[in-house]
Amino acid sequence: MKMNFDIKVVEASLEEICEHSLFLKSINYTRLLRYLVDKAIKNEDVKEFTIGYDLLSKNYLDDKNDGAVRSQMYKLRKKLTAYYADKSVQHDVIFEIKKGQYNLSFLSPKEFNQDNENGSSISIPLKKIKIAFLFLPILLIGFWSFVNFFNQPSSLWKNYFKSNSNNLVVISDQYVVMSEGLDGKSHATLFGNINSDADLINFKNKNKQGKFDNTDFTLMSKMAPYGTKILNDWFNKYNSNFALRLESTLTMDDIKNNNVVFIGQFKTMNISSALFLKDSHVFSIYKDGFIYKKDDKEKEYNTIFNSKSKIEYAMVSCKWLDSGKNSFYFVSNNDIGVLATLGLFTDNKWLSEFYERLPEKVIGFNALFEVSGLQRTNMGCKLVELEVLN
Incomplete structure (x- = not known):
C-alpha cells in the first residue's frame, strides 16, 4: 500500500x-502498535506467525493453536476504537486494523468517517432481538465462566495478580570497582566479595595500598532481559504488572511493601542474601551450587562441566510472608538455570502438577532443580530436592 502521509505526521x-x-x-500494546506502524511505513506485509516470531520470540509455524497474537490484536483494535472515540483528541491520521487482518492502514479522518457511515446494515425482526437480549446475559455469564475456568493462574501466583497488588521484580547486578592496574591506569574490575558500597569501604580499609x-x-x-521478558508476558496474561529494581539499589522497604520476584545469582546478592533460604532447614549455598543436608544424608549439588554437556543447579524459593506479601526467588549462578526454572513456573500445566505435590497448609517451599543439556539449553530441567515449609 502506498504511503499517502508524511512520515513525520504518522x-x-x-x-x-x-x-x-x-x-x-500498556507496554505490550504500544510495542505491538509501533511494530505494525513501522511495517506499514515500510510497506511490509505482516502475518500472525511473523508477529509471534518478532515480538513473542516464538515461531507460530510450530504451534498453530497459539492464540496470543490474535488475542493481542483483538485488544489492540479495542484500544484504538476507544482512543478514536475520545472527542477531545484531534487526529491528523487514523491508524486502522480491519477485523481479521494484521496489516495496519493509514486513513484520513474523512476516509475513516466515510467507512463508518457506509458500513452495511442487517435488518433483524424486533421479536428476535428481544429474545436474543433475554438470553444474551446468560450466554455471556456462561462464556465468561468457561474462559475463567481454564485461564486461572496458579495459587502460587494469586497474590501477584490481585487488582491492588504491588509487585516488584528484582534483578541481580554485579558491583563494579575502579582499581589501579600495574600500568598505573584505572580499570573497571569485578570482585567476588564486593557487592555494595559498604563492602567496598571494608575492602579499602583492609587494602590501603591500592x-x-x-x-x-x-x-x-543476559538473564536480565530474557528473564524480564518471560515475567512480563506472564504478568500481562493476567492483566497485572510490576516495577523493576536492581539488587544494588534494593531496600528493606521495597521488600516489605511489595510482592517480590528475585531473578539472578546468589554470589551478587546484597540485601537479598539475608532473606534467601532464611527459613530452610536443609539447604545452604555451596561454591557454585547448593548443599542438601537432612538427618544423616548430605549431598553436594555443584555445577559440573564436561566436553558434551553442562549440569548446573537452580533454586526456586517461595514464601508467603506474615505481612500478606509473597516472595519468589529464582536463583542460579548461571543464566540458563534461572531461565529454565522461570519457564516452568510460568507454565500452568506444570504448575498444576507441582502444586498437587504440596500439602494443604504450607507457607512456602524450597525447590532444587537440575538443569542440563547440550550447548547450554534447558532441554533438561528436573526437580531433584523439595523442602516444604509449614
Whole structure:
C-alpha cells in the first residue's frame, strides 16, 4: 500500500497515541502498535506467525493453536476504537486494523468517517432481538465462566495478580570497582566479595595500598532481559504488572511493601542474601551450587562441566510472608538455570502438577532443580530436592 502521509505526521500521531492514558501503561500494546506502524511505513506485509516470531520470540509455524497474537490484536483494535472515540483528541491520521487482518492502514479522518457511515446494515425482526437480549446475559455469564475456568493462574501466583497488588521484580547486578592496574591506569574490575558500597569501604580499609573507587554503573548478564521478558508476558496474561529494581539499589522497604520476584545469582546478592533460604532447614549455598543436608544424608549439588554437556543447579524459593506479601526467588549462578526454572513456573500445566505435590497448609517451599543439556539449553530441567515449609 502506498504511503499517502508524511512520515513525520504518522510518527507524531503514533507518539500521541502512546502517551494517551489508554496506552501509557500498556507496554505490550504500544510495542505491538509501533511494530505494525513501522511495517506499514515500510510497506511490509505482516502475518500472525511473523508477529509471534518478532515480538513473542516464538515461531507460530510450530504451534498453530497459539492464540496470543490474535488475542493481542483483538485488544489492540479495542484500544484504538476507544482512543478514536475520545472527542477531545484531534487526529491528523487514523491508524486502522480491519477485523481479521494484521496489516495496519493509514486513513484520513474523512476516509475513516466515510467507512463508518457506509458500513452495511442487517435488518433483524424486533421479536428476535428481544429474545436474543433475554438470553444474551446468560450466554455471556456462561462464556465468561468457561474462559475463567481454564485461564486461572496458579495459587502460587494469586497474590501477584490481585487488582491492588504491588509487585516488584528484582534483578541481580554485579558491583563494579575502579582499581589501579600495574600500568598505573584505572580499570573497571569485578570482585567476588564486593557487592555494595559498604563492602567496598571494608575492602579499602583492609587494602590501603591500592587505589579503589566506586562507579556509577553495574553489570548484568543476559538473564536480565530474557528473564524480564518471560515475567512480563506472564504478568500481562493476567492483566497485572510490576516495577523493576536492581539488587544494588534494593531496600528493606521495597521488600516489605511489595510482592517480590528475585531473578539472578546468589554470589551478587546484597540485601537479598539475608532473606534467601532464611527459613530452610536443609539447604545452604555451596561454591557454585547448593548443599542438601537432612538427618544423616548430605549431598553436594555443584555445577559440573564436561566436553558434551553442562549440569548446573537452580533454586526456586517461595514464601508467603506474615505481612500478606509473597516472595519468589529464582536463583542460579548461571543464566540458563534461572531461565529454565522461570519457564516452568510460568507454565500452568506444570504448575498444576507441582502444586498437587504440596500439602494443604504450607507457607512456602524450597525447590532444587537440575538443569542440563547440550550447548547450554534447558532441554533438561528436573526437580531433584523439595523442602516444604509449614
